[in-house]
Amino acid sequence: MIVYKAIGLMSGTSLDGLDICFAKFWKENSCWKFEIIEAETIAYSETLEEQLRNSIHLSAQDLLALHSEYGFYLGQITDNFITRKQLSAIDVIASHGHTVFHQPNRKFTLQIGDGRAIKLQTQIPVIYDFRSQDVLFGGNGAPLVPIGDELLFSEYDACLNLGGFSNISFKINDERIAFDIAPVNIVLNKLAQNFGQNFDQNGNLAKQGKINTELLNQLNSLEFYHQSHPKSLGVEWCNENIFPLFSNLDTKDILATFTEHAAEQISKVLNLHQLKKVLFTGGGTYNQYFIEKIKGKTTSEIIIPEKEIIDFKEALIFAFMGVLKLNNEINVLSSATGSSQNHSSGILA
The missing domain is CATH 3.30.420.40 (ATPase, nucleotide binding domain)
Structure with a gap:
């Protein structure tokens, strides 16, 4: 061997x-x-x-x-x-x-x-x-x-990573597909820096904000979310499409709204493809408020592994x-x- x-x-x-x-x-x-x-x-x-x-x-x-x-x-x-x-x-x-x-x-x-x-x-x-x-x-x-998801983590129906961006991989008709779902920490961390924090620990800042319906609708209607896979996101896309929407709004309200938005987009994908067992990894997994938001919007079983695999x-x-x-x-x-x-x-x- x-x-x-x-x-x-x-x-x-x-x-x-x-x-x-x-x-x-x-x-x-x-x-x-x-x-x-x-x-x-x-x-x-x-x-x-x-x-x-x-x-x-x-x-x-x-x-x-x-x-x-x-x-x-x-x-x-x-x-x-x-x-x-x-x-x-x-x-x-x-x-x-x-x-x-x-x-x-x-x-x-x-x-x-x-x-x-x-x-x-x-x-x-x-x-x-x-x-x-x-x-x-x-x-x-x-x-x-996805090559690693396919060959090292095949016991799960899907693998979802919550990093700067959220991305997912799973099989359809024996073919593994994968795509970016939505920005996550690239946006949340930048907003948390307004409070002298590197990230929004457990979503504590987002919890204090109110969801702005108008902003939520603007975010959800962005063209990227209506495109079919394969598709991917970059920092440039956020600079062009996300950050300009935030002007003149309270930062905690933006955090609350963006957390809601990312949770909605992620759960939409889980529900659409009826994914049963989903492995969650990446830094965003530690954001308890965010994870609870996702859990509340899907029937998928969310598996959070040991720290070594998360990180x-x-x-x-x-x-x-x-x-x-x-x-x-x-x-x-x-x-x-x-x-x-x-x-x-x-x-x-």
């Missing part, structure tokens, strides 16, 4: 830090199995968080400089993680990078953090840039985790995608992204 040891690096749009997951993968009766051995989140310094948050506004030269600088940072952090945890015999590091631009309709997506810099720091093979090839194949370049499922799946790429096996599903074919994606450094 061949056992692969891999590290997955994931930086989400909510910018709460770098998720590092060291796991092993093996096949039993032709089914993939996994075990998370070590995992942690390294919080970004205020300076780096600010740099990444504003990277969308940088000149081409400064963006290329940050691409290298952030790559070396990822390498240093990973090297330090390996030393502290006394890890050895690592086959591959798989790095998602930090998304700056995501415009699949114009055939590009950009995740910075040069994989070659990570390789120089760690002396371990690195696979990076998992999204670009899919976009060139006419896909959304997202979501990518590190995406980093785990990127590690797994790295293993698949090493073996030149399919790691991106066209049924999920809308590309012209299934393919093995990522660049090997």
Whole structure:
């Protein structure tokens, strides 16, 4: 039996830090199995968080400089993680990078953090840039985790991640489809910052607000929610379609309304597809008020797993995608992204 040891690096749009997951993968009766051995989140310094948050506004030269600088940072952090945890015999590091631009309709997506810099720091093979090839194949370049949902978490009817954006994957007619549902923490966290908080803990701020019906209707009627899958969201879409609707409203009322809106959109998808057992992961899972809102609108059974899976499922799946790429096996599903074919994606450094 061949056992692969891999590290997955994931930086989400909510910018709460770098998720590092060291796991092993093996096949039993032709089914993939996994075990998370070590995992942690390294919080970004205020300076780096600010740099990444504003990277969308940088000149081409400064963006290329940050691409290298952030790559070396990822390498240093990973090297330090390996030393502290006394890890050895690592086959591959798989790095998602930090998304700056995501415009699949114009055939590009950009995740910075040069994989070659990570390789120089760690002396371990690195696979990076998992999204670009899919976009060139006419896909959304997202979501990518459905391959892991399919091969590692198949006991659930659906897997739903509540991160910067909420996304879901499930099977229809033996084909796994996936798509982004609605923004979540990318909006809620930004609003919470008005109160000096990084996020709305347990939805306590939203609880104090009143739902603004007019705003709720405006949000629910946005064109994206009426499009069919595959479809994906990016920060640019929020800047264009969401944030402009908030002017002149009380922030707590916006939080209450947006929480209601995201819960409505998520439960609508669960109900429409009659999904019975749904695995919930990602930072938004800790927002009790939000979870209760969803539970109140659906009959689906919401499964909240152990903390390790909540926090590190995406980093785990990127590690797994790295293993698949090493073996030149399919790691991106066209049924999920809308590309012209299934393919093995990522660049090997």
